[in-house]
Amino acid sequence: MASALINVPAKAKRGEIIEIKTLMSHIMExxxxxxxxxxxxPRNIITSLTCRYNGVEIFRADLFPAIAANPFITFxxxxxxxxxxxxxxxGDRGFTETASASISVx
Amino acid sequence: xxxxxxxxxxALLIAADIAASPLSANEIPQGxxxxxxxxxxxxxxxxxxxxxxxxxxxxVLDGEALWKSKAGATGKACADCHNDxxxxxxxxxxxxxxxxxxxxxxxxxxxxxxxCRARHQEATxxxxxxxxxxxxxxxxxxxSRGVAIVAAADPQLEPFITKGRDLFxxxxxxxxxxxxxxxxxxxxxxxxxxxxxxxxxTGYPLYRLEWQSLGSLQRRLRACITGIRAQxxxxxxxxxxxxxxxxxxxxxxxxxxxxxxxx
Numbered sequence: 086m087a088s089a090l091i092n093v094p095a096k097a098k099r100g101e102i103i104e105i106k107t108l109m110s111h112i113m114e115x116x117x118x119x120x121x122x123x124x125x126x127p128r129n130i131i132t133s134l135t136c137r138y139n140g141v142e143i144f145r146a147d148l149f150p151a152i153a154a155n156p157f158i159t160f161x162x163x164x165x166x167x168x169x170x171x172x173x174x175x176g177d178r179g180f181t182e183t184a185s186a187s188i189s190v191x
Numbered sequence: 192x193x194x195x196x197x198x199x200x201x202a203l204l205i206a207a208d209i210a211a212s213p214l215s216a217n218e219i220p221q222g223x224x225x226x227x228x229x230x231x232x233x234x235x236x237x238x239x240x241x242x243x244x245x246x247x248x249x250x251v252l253d254g255e256a257l258w259k260s261k262a263g264a265t266g267k268a269c270a271d272c273h274n275d276x277x278x279x280x281x282x283x284x285x286x287x288x289x290x291x292x293x294x295x296x297x298x299x300x301x302x303x304x305x306x307c308r309a310r311h312q313e314a315t316x317x318x319x320x321x322x323x324x325x326x327x328x329x330x331x332x333x334x335s336r337g338v339a340i341v342a343a344a345d346p347q348l349e350p351f352i353t354k355g356r357d358l359f360x361x362x363x364x365x366x367x368x369x370x371x372x373x374x375x376x377x378x379x380x381x382x383x384x385x386x387x388x389x390x391x392x393t394g395y396p397l398y399r400l401e402w403q404s405l406g407s408l409q410r411r412l413r414a415c416i417t418g419i420r421a422q423x424x425x426x427x428x429x430x431x432x433x434x435x436x437x438x439x440x441x442x443x444x445x446x447x448x449x450x451x452x453x454x
Contacts, residue, residue: 088249088252088253090242090243090248090249090252091243092241092243092244106243106244108243108244108246108248108249110246110249110253112403113403153400153403154403154404155246155249155403157244157246
């Protein structure tokens with residue numbers, strides 16, 4: 086039931102700098118914790134987030150065990166043309182999630 | 192010798208004074224009540240203000256999906272009886288915990304959802320603090336965002352509110368503290384680096400940064416009870432329900448913030 090919250094402005098002027106906010110549901114288990122029985126809780130984290138703007142990669146982040154649960158990542162880009170942002174999260178245990186958002190540039 | 196005796200006597204008198212004094216008559220005046228929100232840093236407030244920054248919204252989204260999904264032997268979804276939650280659930284969280292006639296005691300929102308599952312969906316109850324129960328509760332409570340709390344108005348709840356108030360005033364644990372010692376008497380001070388706050392449950396279930404998760408009011412109460420090194424109650428224990436009810440009666444008139452963010 087993992088879900089993402091994406092905030093991309095619906096409209097922007099050509100050449101405008103826009104902020105993109107992403108929030109992903111994930112436990113981000115570090116792999117350094119132990120159960121009360123002493124067993125290691127296996128690592129389960131998101132390892133990368135990629136954003137493509139009309140197919141071209143504009144942002145990529147590698148994530149590590151020190152990052153809190155439900156990672157919130159924001160970044161800026163220049164609105165060049167109308168189209169679509171595609172987001173992809175990849176993580177341990179075959180975790181993959183995608184989301185997309187559209188923008189119209191005038 | 193004489194001075195030592197005086198000191199001992201004074202100490203005894205002070206001890207007797209502390210033991211004899213009423214625990215607290217210092218209930219917070221209406222006009223001075225403040226949500227936990229107002230004690231937070233601007234950064235944490237910003238997380239709560241914008242739904243796309245607020246991690247609690249991840250649970251609300253899950254809850255919305257659960258609201259529409261069929262469950263139990265009757266194959267009914269919440270939406271099949273309650274239709275659109277935006278209208279049917281508006282204001283509901285503001286009046287919980289509420290009295291359940293069949294059980295003859297107050298039930299909170301989580302317990303109401305589970306009763307609804309048992310009675311109308313013929314489904315198994317969701318465990319306390321499970322993602323699904325938190326998600327459904329958050330989704331239902333979010334519909335009341337901005338609505339003033341009106342809980343504890345039912346006269347049948349009176350004895351339970353009194354019990355809750357007694358629990359709130361009762362010293363307990365190795366630190367021998369009552370809720371009131373911090374949340375009525377010292378809410379304008381700090382405990383180590385953290386604001387003490389007045390303990391108004393306006394935003395539950397809420398996203399606590401320390402938990403890195405959404406959690407219920409009962410989870411918060413259990414954490415507080417452990418903090419004063421007292422024996423905690425189990426989830427769903429009558430004592431926690433009564434405390435919850437007293438806290439809601441104390442916060443009457445304050446707006447619901449669910450899903451709130453707290454440090």
